[in-house]
Amino acid sequence: MQYRVSNRSGDKLSVLGYGCMRFTKKGSGIDQEKAEQELYEAFQNGVNYYDTAYIYPGSEVCLGKFLKKYDIRDKVYIATKLPHYLLKKSEDFEKYFAEELERLQTDHIDYYLMHMLNDANTWMRLRGMGIIDFINEKKQSGQIRNIGFSFHGGTIAFKELLDAYDWDFCQIQFNYMDEHAQAGIEGLRYAASKDIPVVIMEPLRGGRLANLPEGARKEFEKVDPSRSSVDWGLRWIWNHPEVTVVLSGMNDISQVRQNCVTAETATSCSLSQAELKAYEGALKQLRKSIKVGCTGCGYCQPCPKGVDIPTNFAIYNSSYTDGYFNAFREYVMCTTLRNVQSNASLCVKCGKCEQHCPQHLNIRQELVNVARRFENPIYKIGIPIAKKVMKY
Template sequence: MRYRTVPKNGDKLSILGFGAMRLPLNEDQSINEAAAIAQMRKAIDAGVNYLDTAWPYHNGKSELVLGKALKEGYREKVKIADKLPVWMCDNRRDMESILDRQLEKLGVETIDYYLLHALEGESWDRIKALGVIPFLEDARAAGKVTNLGFSFHGTNEDFNRIVDAYGWTFCQIQYNFLDTQNQAGTAGLKYAASKDMAVIIMEPLRGGNLSRPEAPPRIQALWDTAEIRRTPVEWALRWVWNVPEVTVVLSGMNRNEHIEQNLAIAEQAEAGSLTDAELTLIDQVADKYRELMPVGCTGCQYCMPCPAGVNIPGCFEYYNSGKMFEEPQAMTQFRYAVFNGFVSGKQTQASLCVECGECLERCPQHIDIPERLKDVADYCETEGIGEIVKQFMAGDQSHSS
């Protein structure tokens, strides 16, 4: 296993991290605890030392299973990352109650890496006003958490101001060869690194879409031109690990073969190890994927801000991804609803469009944005999805604020 150093504390973290959001399931969709524990320990035994969970994962059960996996001496071998669900906090008492419950579920005295979960501009402003920074500092002083950070799902502008708002040790962002300009993007990654923050990567495979054994034919035709043949998952992971500013890449591994495959790739994944020709090929693949997208949005943000509050690039991103990768429509709708504020209350969905036309004058791709937003709304918005998302994000129903 290869390791990279956290600038502010010197921790040596494995470049492959274990994400506990997609653990193996039984037929009734409950976690297969025996398999999950065995898989986490298999990864730890192979050198993985960063395990990531969160309050809502598996309806509040992920933290419990991770805690069980860390018994019998495994706790001492790893760093645990967990997250404060900021959308569930209306006051400091909520923050304290949730953190104490997380420590109890994990069966530990300290969470090594503690994040504010899924921030964007509005949620950051709200939780900051509620006093989250003094809460975090007091929790650290009490030994309940050690390193402070945040995960992010907003715009680059908001990302930079959150980075600048506090002396964070680390952050977690979505990053892969398609998401170089979406959300924090490459610019945000490099900005965080310039502040000596460790950068943890989520969705390196775009929810598994970039690792499908059978890529779309026109994509596979490009991969087949490479001098060194690699699987789609190896191309995708090695592209992220090629970036020296990346500290850890999280993978939601729920099959033994996934663990073995990712471990093998990690052994070869040095920063700067891809050739110029290979990087050019990956750029060509990314361009071809974008060509296959139903809406030719590049995420440039020139259409923003929208007077009606629509997150135009974000709406197109989730619609494009769902269509391009032929993922289940319900999955697209769920991810779209989370991103567009059905939990936080600050909704930014496509159906808010009032067809004012301001975006049409600013779009360099000359997209008929109001018309395409109708397509997005028809596909991604369905009655009741907000409540489904809220129930999932609430996670452990035993908590009451």
């Protein structure tokens, strides 16, 4: 495992961090045993940065149990997030923070983020509620070691936020599809110019860059057919010296092992001209096939009408990249033939989802497109019959 030193804290952080949002589900919760196996495999391979959040269902509790079971709390760095959008009064800072400490079974947070802090106006609102006094108190007591924010928005807003406070670190979405989107390369370099460490989320765009269409895969295979799409995706990010940690939401032990191998050899400024041209070629292919830029983060959920928005978009995209028939079958099975349906046409266009979408997608219109693609006459005739046969 390679490590990069935080410019602010001096912490030696593993270049690969564990994103704890996508643990495997079991029943109504997380498969604790499976998650612990994957987390421990990462720890044994040198991963020392673990990122979770208050609103990731069961995640903080799962991570806390793991760290206590293996008695490794003091050997790793925990990052979690304050859900500022849930706060109504200044007392709520302490309330949510105390609950997070309890969930994580710890007495301090190494890297504490304002979750989805997307503009300076929101930060000013928090300042008006007394967030600065809260931060100063917690840092003085040692309960918070570093303060930062996670961001989904444009470059200008990102720079304004960086200038609004003396942050210890920040977290942005960055990958070879988003080089000039969200905070982008310009934002990344601006943070580096202020000596602010940058943690990267969505390095594979919610898995989209891990499962490339054939045309994009061939662009990479021209250069090196032995490397996986995941390897290519991660190496592009680590090629940037301004990056400190790259988070990966690993939920299979093979993913952990593969990513740790890549993290041992991927260095900054190491990609050749031939490799960089391969990324350009792959991007051209990707832009031909991807219809909706959804990362599957789930911030749009829950839908008041029960629409499973990320699943609908993932299947919609796959119908163009991997073939219509398999996607249609998946759409029927995953959204419609359920006790509680979650298909696209249930949308009533209330717009609640769009208020929370980090990618600023036109979700309502895209759901119309999904329904138009899949809910054809065959679907409308066949579903009632299928439900009757299956006794729904």
